[in-house]
Amino acid sequence: MNFASDNWAGAHPAISQRLLAASAGFSAPYGASKLDLKIEQRFNELFEHEVAVYFVSTGTAANSLALAAVNRPGGVSFCHREAHMLEDECGAPEFFTHGARLAPVDGDNGKIDPDSLNAEIQRFPPGFIHAGQPMAISITQSTEIGTLYQPDEIAAIADIAKFYGLPLHMDGARFANALVALNLTPAEMTWKRGVDIVSFGATKNGCWCAEALVFMNPKMAKDLPFIRKRAAQLLSKSRFIACQFDAYLQDGLWLTLARHANTMAKHLQNGIVNSKNARLAWHAQANEVFCVLDKAHADQLQEKGAVFYQWNPPRAKPGLLNQNEVLIRLVTSFATEADQVDRFLELLG
Numbered sequence: 598m599n600f601a602s603d604n605w606a607g608a609h610p611a612i613s614q615r616l617l618a619a620s621a622g623f624s625a626p627y628g629a630s631k632l633d634l635k636i637e638q639r640f641n642e643l644f645e646h647e648v649a650v651y652f653v654s655t656g657t658a659a660n661s662l663a664l665a666a667v668n669r670p671g672g673v674s675f676c677h678r679e680a681h682m683l684e685d686e687c688g689a690p691e692f693f694t695h696g697a698r699l700a701p702v703d704g705d706n707g708k709i710d711p712d713s714l715n716a717e718i719q720r721f722p723p724g725f726i727h728a729g730q731p732m733a734i735s736i737t738q739s740t741e742i743g744t745l746y747q748p749d750e751i752a753a754i755a756d757i758a759k760f761y762g763l764p765l766h767m768d769g770a771r772f773a774n775a776l777v778a779l780n781l782t783p784a785e786m787t788w789k790r791g792v793d794i795v796s797f798g799a800t801k802n803g804c805w806c807a808e809a810l811v812f813m814n815p816k817m818a819k820d821l822p823f824i825r826k827r828a829a830q831l832l833s834k835s836r837f838i839a840c841q842f843d844a845y846l847q848d849g850l851w852l853t854l855a856r857h858a859n860t861m862a863k864h865l866q867n868g869i870v871n872s873k874n875a876r877l878a879w880h881a882q883a884n885e886v887f888c889v890l891d892k893a894h895a896d897q898l899q900e901k902g903a904v905f906y907q908w909n910p911p912r913a914k915p916g917l918l919n920q921n922e923v924l925i926r927l928v929t930s931f932a933t934e935a936d937q938v939d940r941f942l943e944l945l946g
Contacts, residue, residue, distance in 0.1 A: 598941045599904040600865075602801075603771075603884065603930035609803035609854060615844035616805065619836055626833045628652065636839045639846055640797075640811060645784040649815035651822075652808070652838040653830045656770045657686045659796035659810045661693040662828060664733055666794070666812070666821045667764045671729030672697035674766075675717055677709050679741050679911060681768060693828055697732060705913045706879065707740030711753045718761055734758045735766040738786070739775040742911060743862075743885030748781065748790055755791020764817065765791055770798035773855035774883040788813040799845050803854045803931045807841040854931035858884040861929035861938055868942035875945055878917060878924055886927040890945075895923050901944050 599605055624630040633652075640650045653659050660682045664674050672694060676683055678701035682690050690699060702717050704710035714734065721728045736754055739745050746754075751767075758765040767787060769775070772795070776786055787795055794817070797809040812818040825831050832838060845851045862884045869875050869888045878887040887908060895907065908926040910917045918924060929938075 598902055598937050600927035600929065600933075600941070601904045601906055602928050603858065604801055605904075606803070606930035606932040608805045609850070609931060611844045611847075611850060612804050612841050615840045616837060619840035624834075624836045626835065627831055628835045630836045630839065632836050632843065633839045636842045639842070640809070643783050643846065644787065644811065644813070645782070646788055646813060647815065649812040649818040649821070651810045651818070651825055652832065652835055653810055653825065654806055654808065654832065654838075656681075656768070656796060656798050656800070656808055657689050658828065658830050659798070659808045660686065660735070660766075660768055661689045662821065662824055662830065663766050663794045663796060663810055664690050664697060664735075665693045665824050665828070666818055667733050668694045668697055669730055669732040671726065672732035673700050673721055673729050674698070674733040674735060675700050675702050675709075675714060675731070676735040677701070677707060677737065677740070678703055679707060680735065680737050681741055681770065682735060684741075693824075698729065703913065706744045707737070707742035707911065708744060708746055708750065709734075709736060709754060711757060714754065714757055718757070731761060731763055733764050733766055735768060737768040737770075739771045739778070739883040739885070742879070742887060743881045743883050744879070745775050745778060745882045748779070748785065751786070751790040751792065759791060764793040766794040766796070767792045768796050770796065770801055771883060772797055773799075773802050773851050774859055777852050777855045778859055778883050793817060799842065799851065801930070802845075802851060802858070804841045804845055807838050807845065809842065855884075857931050858929045858933065861933040861935065862886050864935060864938050865927055865929060865941070868938070868945070872942070872945050878914075884929045886929075887924060888927065889918060889922050889924055892921050892923045895925055898941070898944055903941055903944065
């Protein structure tokens, strides 16, 4: 009954087998192998667009290097107040941009509010060197609280980005989960809505260690090869990331795994709705479910083998918890089995 994070899940057998096959023989290093080039072309097909693809080892690296690629002196990037890059990446985006800052933007349901975004950007008037200058906007899909930006919401943020001449980045650590939930294509969820850069995550969805930084306009990434090398993210045996993407994208495996995770989340959510001992904090749209229950009950669940994290309530939801209540996050993955959910719901009551 492990619902701590999809990071806790292992690797899908197809990914492991492909890694084993890639381990034999010799192959050109540093992204120059035939397999690396094949997967770069596969991303072009995936996004229905010529893109620039750079493999990295972690989602934090992808997010940080995305901002480093569009860095400006005194740069300021705008993201949701509870975005992963702001709260959970230990200052890495600031470090790799050599001091560019992250400016928090409010918004309900884990999503940037366009009016709030516009107001925050206006706090940095052009030419006022003391404040610095806007350099990027980042959204998270799916969000840190398991909600989704609808296509028109992405477009609304992109319109603001375009107005101010800012690139729009998407943190897609759970890109596949969002994609299947919205029933969109990668193109429809990204560049067709105005997204310029995507941190394309696969590690949470069945890979060992596979993340890609995707630029919809390759010219925007002209310095990225040097930035990635300087950040120690140019892997010599990059074929071991490429081969994971090879298996991951083959025959839609990545979408199948994400659909399973989302289905398990719906099963979990339905059980919580029907429980007398917990209440749903908000509607889950991907593979993260948040619920409220008595702290003593949460402790009992953990004592009986349930693994999950207690979560800080979003700032946009004051009064969510009563006295002695806690908010918990339950994350499902490609490896979550229905009987694990059933067992948890049985213990929940």
